Amino acid sequence: MATIENYFDYAATTPVHPRAAAAMQRYFQSDFGNPSSAHAFGQVAFHAVQASRDSLLTHFNAPAGSEIVFTGSSTEAANLVIWSRAIDFYRRTGRPGLILISATEHAAVRNTVSQLEAYGFCRMKVIPVDSAAILRLDVFEASLAEDPVLVSIIGANNELGTVQPVREVVRMCQAAGVPYHCDATQLVAHSLLDLTECPVDYLTFSGHKCYAPKGIGALIAREPSSLRAHIFGAGQERGLRAGTENVPYIVAIAEAYRLLKETYPERVRAETGLRERLIGRVLDEVPDVRLTGDPESRLSNHASFSFKGIDSLMLQSALDQEGYAVSIGSACRSNQVRGQQQLVEIGLPPDWLSGGLRITNGLYSTPESVDGLVGALKEAVSKIRGFLS
Ligand SMILES: Cc1ncc(COP(=O)(O)O)c(C=O)c1O
Incomplete structure (x- = not known):
């Protein structure tokens, strides 16, 4: 039964808290x-937006002079940074x-840079990743x-799920004097x-991965004067993103991150406990499976695997x-793509490439829903393999 306990796709989107x-x-x-x-009426809305701005800048302890620009998505926020600099x-x-x-950028970055390259506005160089991404x-x-x-x-x-060495990247970019955007x-x-401790120049994120609604994203820029608008109109967001602000969603994203701070580290502890329960059981109980991504430097709620010889679309559908x-990959792509590019980037052999599951x-x-999922997964893998042999 499709109950919320059996929803295991929080990296695609979360319900609104x-x-x-x-x-x-x-x-509204x-x-x-x-x-x-x-x-x-306008001033009440204006102050709500300002309070949300302050709340998020405080949440991230953004250095003095930083500004936040609200957008319609993380994708749009990344576009604003990349277009600006290019x-x-x-x-x-x-x-x-x-x-x-990097070789494991989301399409929000990769396709933006490659499109700008196709227009002749920039050149793209892809830095490889190791076998743990x-x-x-x-x-x-x-x-x-x-x-x-x-x-x-x-x-x-x-x-x-691999978490990159962001501090090292910041250090190297600062030493080279190159601005760093972190998706x-x-x-x-x-x-x-x-x-303040980890001064990336441009930070982009969205609401719907953290229990706020879909359709709200943000960019925090250390030097906002380096940004160049690519949506023009009545000059909202200090001229950087024209269009009437989505006040309810702006309030919601600020509240969602306030909640994260208030419930941290219990939230992360709970996520990690469930993640480890799942990874442990899958690796112990399912034959011919491997964990993909880094076993330690990974998101607290994230498990990803590859199942040898299996088409993960069949597996996803059975589950x-x-x-x-x-x-079976990023939500934006999973309807379209069978072979999984990121598994190629980490060097998996051919018979493991179509079996990626996140x-x-x-x-x-809950622990019970994790156990139920493991049971269903074992059965589905063995059925699919039986069917294919
Ligand atoms: C790492 C990463 N970047 C960017 C995005 C795009 O986010 P949005 O849907 O808010 O544009 C996603 C969404 O899956 C993501 O996971």
Whole structure:
């Protein structure tokens, strides 16, 4: 039965937490004003947006002078950073600047950079990862000598769960004087990142990985004057993202991250407990399976595997029939792609490449639902293998 306990796809999206839902409610109805209006209704909305800005900047302990820009998604926030740096360099020099990305970027970054490259506005260089999906720091450091205009390295990978050595990347970028964008969409939903201690130049994230609604994202920029708008209009978000602000969702994302801080570290402890229970049982009880991504440096709620000789689409569908929601990759791609690029990047042999499965737990997961999932998984794997042999 498809109950919420059997939902194991929190890396794709989370339900809205009742506290986030309650916080935003009044901005749909009684306090519905437009933040740009000078009258009292508008001012209530304006102050709600400002308070949410302050709350998130405080949550991340952003250095003085940092600003937050609200967007419609993490994808849009990443686009704002990448377009800004690429277009600015191109306008100043007439040449396409180099952008370094990792081999395990989400499409939000990879496709943005490759599209800009296709337009002639930048050049993309992909830094490889090792077999645990950790960035090859030796190659990265050497590539910084090529004078890139931007580095965009994901904080934690959505498909394999690996958390990148963000502090090292920051240190190397600072030493080379290159701005660093961190797509922290997954990372910051499961950790408390302090931007004063770990000063990435641009941090992007979204609401719906952390119990706020879909359709709200944000960018925190250490030097906001380096940003260049690519959505024009009435000048909201200090001219960087025109369009009337989504006040309820802005309030909800701030509340969701406040909640994360309040419930941290119990939340992460619970996620890690469920993750380890799942990984332990799957590796012990299912033949020909391997954990993908780094066993230690990984998101607290994230388990990912590859099952030898199995088409994970069949596996996902068999589990779905039993009421368990899991993923075969990033949600945006799982309807489209069979072979899993990230498994190629970590060097899995061919007969392991189509068997990738991602299982991510969250607030409504329980030890019993994990055990139920393991049972269903064992049965499905053995049925599919029996059928194929
Ligand atoms: C690492 C990462 N970056 C970016 C995104 C895109 O987020 P959004 O759907 O908010 O645009 C996702 C969503 O899965 C993600 O996991």
